Amino acid sequence: MQCKYCEKNTVFNTAVCDRHGGHKIRYGKDAPHFKTGQYTQEAMETRRRLRLLHHLGNLGGFIKRKLRGRKILINGEKI
Numbered sequence: 001m002q003c004k005y006c007e008k009n010t011v012f013n014t015a016v017c018d019r020h021g022g023h024k025i026r027y028g029k030d031a032p033h034f035k036t037g038q039y040t041q042e043a044m045e046t047r048r049r050l051r052l053l054h055h056l057g058n059l060g061g062f063i064k065r066k067l068r069g070r071k072i073l074i075n076g077e078k079i
Contacts, residue, residue, distance in 0.1 A: 003017035004016060051071075054067055
């Protein structure tokens with residue numbers, strides 16, 4: 001495949017060559033801005049599950065204090 005700006009071949013299945021910004025997208029720990037892993041999919045899912053368990057504890061009367069921050073959606077409604 002040819003670059004859309006010049007006659008060179010493209011790299012990594014992008015529309016442009018390496019001189020015009022074609023590069024491989026890195027994910028996870030290989031990404032250039034990865035620092036703590038606070039916003040990885042695994043961390044977000046873990047926090048979502050903990051918030052759900054905390055909500056169930058509130059409904060059951062086991063926990064009296066509510067969590068702060070963004071609320072999760074259960075079946076389309078905020079809790």
